[in-house]
Amino acid sequence: MTNTGLPMGAETIAPGRTPRLxxxxxxxxxxxxLARLLRSIDxxxxxxxxxxxxEVIVVDNDPEASAATTCAELxxxxxxxIVYAPExxxxxxxxxxxxxxxxxxxxxxxxxxIDDDEVPxxxxxxxxxxxxxxxxxxxVAGPVLPTFEGHxxxxxxxxxxxxxxxxxxxxxxxxxxxxxxxxRTRVFYELGHGFDEGLGLAGGEDTDFSLRAWHAGCVIVWxxxxxxxxxxxxxxxxxxxLLRRAxxxxxxxxxxxxxxxxxxxxxxxxxxxxxxxxxxxVVRGRHSIVQSLQLVxxxxxxxxxxxxxxxxxxxxxxxx
Numbered sequence: 001m002t003n004t005g006l007p008m009g010a011e012t013i014a015p016g017r018t019p020r021l022x023x024x025x026x027x028x029x030x031x032x033x034l035a036r037l038l039r040s041i042d043x044x045x046x047x048x049x050x051x052x053x054x055e056v057i058v059v060d061n062d063p064e065a066s067a068a069t070t071c072a073e074l075x076x077x078x079x080x081x082i083v084y085a086p087e088x089x090x091x092x093x094x095x096x097x098x099x100x101x102x103x104x105x106x107x108x109x110x111x112x113x114i115d116d117d118e119v120p121x122x123x124x125x126x127x128x129x130x131x132x133x134x135x136x137x138x139x140v141a142g143p144v145l146p147t148f149e150g151h152x153x154x155x156x157x158x159x160x161x162x163x164x165x166x167x168x169x170x171x172x173x174x175x176x177x178x179x180x181x182x183x184r185t186r187v188f189y190e191l192g193h194g195f196d197e198g199l200g201l202a203g204g205e206d207t208d209f210s211l212r213a214w215h216a217g218c219v220i221v222w223x224x225x226x227x228x229x230x231x232x233x234x235x236x237x238x239x240x241x242l243l244r245r246a247x248x249x250x251x252x253x254x255x256x257x258x259x260x261x262x263x264x265x266x267x268x269x270x271x272x273x274x275x276x277x278x279x280x281x282v283v284r285g286r287h288s289i290v291q292s293l294q295l296v297x298x299x300x301x302x303x304x305x306x307x308x309x310x311x312x313x314x315x316x317x318x319x320x
Contacts (some may be wrong), residue, residue, distance in 0.1 A: 142226030254305025
């Protein structure tokens with residue numbers, strides 16, 4: 001790939017011209033969630049910026065092409081063109097890179113990523129675009145709020161296990177997840193390559209990519225009004241799932257720790273804190289016990305990665 005030589009944050013879209021934007025959706029065996037997402041994309045509205053020229057790219061990471069029927073059924077009624085792109089090589093990085101290649105081949109200047117178990121609010125993309133322009137950003141990330149598909153135990157809600165950090169709009173970040181993000185396509189040219197396919201089914205490719213971009217001078221900001229809602233099946237509201245996720249987070253930290261963003265002290269402090277707080281957490285209730293165990297799981301996952309053991313967090317999927 002070529003380097004444009006442009007400073008990060010520089011505007012590349014001619015004033016007055018409608019930008020070409022691809023909404024990219026990697027998917028794996030979630031036809032119901034995918035249909036829900038695609039229908040919600042049709043409801044997007046633009047109040048702060050002009051409506052871009054939009055194309056929706058669905059990358060099917062299922063070798064059995066489980067998303068093909070959903071795309072075929074909705075393409076005739078969709079507000080914008082839907083491009084179905086199969087990527088049979090298992091791994092979220094393969095799917096994300098396939099989405100980027102498809103967007104680049106169509107000349108897109110902007111790419112928005114959203115997951116197949118999410119639903120954006122109608123002003124989601126409008127807010128991302130407005131923040132990108134206001135702060136001359138290369139990446140803009142927004143919040144993902146939890147929604148549950150059924151009843152979950154009270155300790156799950158009390159522990160706030162599915163809530164993620166939020167920031168004031170315009171806050172500079174060092175990294176961004178790609179479950180709700182808008183970025184300039186040229187960032188991929190600047191970096192020379194996209195998501196690390198060597199991470200396989202372990203995940204963490206978005207953290208790795210955004211950290212590399214940040215180290216290269218990329219401007220990453222937060223847009224707090226660019227909200228997406230994540231539909232969580234009740235099967236996630238279990239101690240085993242929460243600890244597995246915490247272990248995977250620590251495992252990803254350890255995998256690329258030395259290259260990009262050393263977290264050894266943080267992971268070890270968390271491990272120690274979890275072990276020390278565990279006895280007292282028994283008195284406070286189940287939510288507190290699981291919170292302590294999560295800190296331990298993150299630390300153990302980190303150490304496992306440093307010892308060469310990777311956890312295939314994306315081997316299986318949940319939801320429909």
